[in-house]
Amino acid sequence: MSALLWKPEDLLAPPIVKVYQRRFLIAGVVASVIVIIGGFFQPRVFFRGYLISFMDWLGVALGSMVILMLRHLTKGGWGMIIRRIQGAAMRTIPLMTVFFIPLIFGARYLYIWTQPDKVSDPHLRKHLEEVSSYLSLKGFVLRALVYFAIWNLLSYLLTKWSKEQDTPPVRDNSQRFKVLSGPGIILYGFTISFAAIDWVMSLDPSWFSTIYPLIILIGEVLSAFCFAIVVERVLFNYRPMSELLKPEYVHDHGKFMLTFIMVWAYFSFSQWLIIWAGDLPEEISFYLRRINGGWGWVAIALVLFHFAMPFILLLSRPFKRDITRLVWLAVWMLFMRYVDLFWLAEANFSETFTVTWADIAVPIAMGCLWLAYFCRNLSSMPLVPAYDSFASEVLEPAHEHSV
Amino acid sequence: MKHTPVYGLMAEFDNPEAVVHAARKTYEAGYKKIDAYSPFPIEALSEAIGFHYNFVPLVVLIGGILGGLSGFALQYWIHVINYPVVVGGRPLNSWPAFIVVTFEMTILFAGISAVFGMLALNGLPMPYHPVFNVPRFALASKDRFFLIVFSSDPRYNALETRRFLESFSPRSISEVPS
Numbered sequence: 001m002s003a004l005l006w007k008p009e010d011l012l013a014p015p016i017v018k019v020y021q022r023r024f025l026i027a028g029v030v031a032s033v034i035v036i037i038g039g040f041f042q043p044r045v046f047f048r049g050y051l052i053s054f055m056d057w058l059g060v061a062l063g064s065m066v067i068l069m070l071r072h073l074t075k076g077g078w079g080m081i082i083r084r085i086q087g088a089a090m091r092t093i094p095l096m097t098v099f100f101i102p103l104i105f106g107a108r109y110l111y112i113w114t115q116p117d118k119v120s121d122p123h124l125r126k127h128l129e130e131v132s133s134y135l136s137l138k139g140f141v142l143r144a145l146v147y148f149a150i151w152n153l154l155s156y157l158l159t160k161w162s163k164e165q166d167t168p169p170v171r172d173n174s175q176r177f178k179v180l181s182g183p184g185i186i187l188y189g190f191t192i193s194f195a196a197i198d199w200v201m202s203l204d205p206s207w208f209s210t211i212y213p214l215i216i217l218i219g220e221v222l223s224a225f226c227f228a229i230v231v232e233r234v235l236f237n238y239r240p241m242s243e244l245l246k247p248e249y250v251h252d253h254g255k256f257m258l259t260f261i262m263v264w265a266y267f268s269f270s271q272w273l274i275i276w277a278g279d280l281p282e283e284i285s286f287y288l289r290r291i292n293g294g295w296g297w298v299a300i301a302l303v304l305f306h307f308a309m310p311f312i313l314l315l316s317r318p319f320k321r322d323i324t325r326l327v328w329l330a331v332w333m334l335f336m337r338y339v340d341l342f343w344l345a346e347a348n349f350s351e352t353f354t355v356t357w358a359d360i361a362v363p364i365a366m367g368c369l370w371l372a373y374f375c376r377n378l379s380s381m382p383l384v385p386a387y388d389s390f391a392s393e394v395l396e397p398a399h400e401h402s403v
Numbered sequence: 404m405k406h407t408p409v410y411g412l413m414a415e416f417d418n419p420e421a422v423v424h425a426a427r428k429t430y431e432a433g434y435k436k437i438d439a440y441s442p443f444p445i446e447a448l449s450e451a452i453g454f455h456y457n458f459v460p461l462v463v464l465i466g467g468i469l470g471g472l473s474g475f476a477l478q479y480w481i482h483v484i485n486y487p488v489v490v491g492g493r494p495l496n497s498w499p500a501f502i503v504v505t506f507e508m509t510i511l512f513a514g515i516s517a518v519f520g521m522l523a524l525n526g527l528p529m530p531y532h533p534v535f536n537v538p539r540f541a542l543a544s545k546d547r548f549f550l551i552v553f554s555s556d557p558r559y560n561a562l563e564t565r566r567f568l569e570s571f572s573p574r575s576i577s578e579v580p581s
């Protein structure tokens with residue numbers, strides 16, 4: 001192996017990340033105290049916002065894990081440059097596990113199936129009795145334990161093997177990464193599908209759609225890509241990222257963003273087309289709720305600003321290659337991811353368009369805590385594993401890389 | 404002395420770094436009518452010879468839009484104008500059902516535009532091209548990289564240009580008869 005192009009200590013995240021960590025922590029603690037007080041008085045409202053917020057931030061963490069595994073399987077500079085950013089986001093899974101615990105206690109405010117005896121509609125009550133072997137609080141908790149166990153294990157192993165590449169003796173872990181990542185992606189597909197059904201789709205226990213978990217899944221991967229673009233933009237102001245991030249990588253990230261936006265649109269539209277064409281009472285109720293009472297405006301906004309606008313912008317090659325412009329779309333898409341989850345979940349609770357204080361405050365509070373933890377993770381490992389043999393592609397100076 | 408018209412001067416390199424370097428320096432030296440050939444695509448090479456933009460994306464965009472519009476129009480014409488049949492109480496203009504075909508037509512037309520647009524903008528098919536007069540040029544589809552300075556370039560001078568290209572120490576330099 002040739003001499004190291006960069007020393008690992010030069011590849012550490014810039015000190016400013018520590019400053020951000022402190023700021024996010026302070027903001028997160030203050031905001032959390034406020035929302036917890038609010039939640040004390042209005043638990044029903046609080047947990048609605050909490051669920052949407054939880055799904056949103058969980059998406060960034062899990063999506064990062066998937067992209068990381070995808071990179072281990074496919075290689076490529078695009079993934080190496082954001083590998084440790086996604087690793088840091090993935091290592092927030094333990095935090096998300098903790099954030100799940102309140103949902104167990106809040107379940108009775110959110111899920112009608114926790115209290116079937118309080119349902120007045122006889123059809124619905126009969127249906128709930130039929131599905132009670134699956135939709136019960138005990139099953140809800142046990143299944144969540146399995147999901148989080150799998151996610152935490154994947155995250156733990158990927159991190160452990162990645163850490164080994166930071167210090168000599170040099171160890172080639174790429175084969176182990178591959179062996180884990182293939183099954184890992186499949187496991188993620190299954191677990192997130194069940195989790196999406198348990199946590200979001202079961203808000204309306206009489207409605208079902210087989211493509212629904214995939215909409216959640218692809219949204220998570222999209223969130224994670226947008227998040228990585230935002231972080232690489234912030235780090236681009238400082239060494240070492242200012243010297244490592246090349247337009248080719250940004251271009252690739254932009255292409256991925258376009259792809260996942262199109263897949264999201266494809267899944268969302270497929271669900272709409274099939275349900276619209278079938279026009280069955282037990283299925284169409286989902287969309288009737290979401291296009292009436294003001295929710296239709298949100299639906300149109302999703303079509304225009306979660307698909308059409310970013311799609312048209314991302315067709316442009318110069319736009320995709322310019323991190324200073326691409327980042328604004330990434331920020332926007334992170335917001336639209338939240339709007340999508342809000343539209344999917346909140347319309348279950350209110351027939352008319354409503355935004356509660358919790359819908360805004362809880363994502364901010366949870367997000368600040370999450371970001372503080374992310375910053376801590378980000379500064380704990382170098383931004384690129386210097387001893388990884390595949391890292392040389394990224395670590396070579398730009399002019400030698402021109403071919 | 405018999406004088407055959409010259410198409411340009413061609414330098415041969417055996418690695419991509421060398422041809423990109425030579426191309427960049429040649430362009431910087433003021434030669435604008437140059438071209439380069441390689442067995443595989445090299446993005447930096449296009450940049451180096453000052454080839455920044457091409458119109459294939461625009462052709463693809465127009466093709467895609469036309470395809471999408473025609474796909475939708477086709478279905479609208481059939482279902483609303485030519486042969487209106489009410490299916491399951493849905494409106495005649497059932498646009499959600501039209502989207503799939505509209506999307507496929509967009510992709511189809513964009514794809515066809517990409518292929519034929521690329522061929523047309525490259526001036527293909529082209530039965531005769533002077534570069535093939537140099538026998539070694541056959542290696543351009545194997546493992547050699549070529550840079551050519553056209554004689555139509557205002558700065559072209561048979562002697563000076565040859566000397567200039569020699570400064571990059573290529574494997575060979577050939578005069579390309581037109």
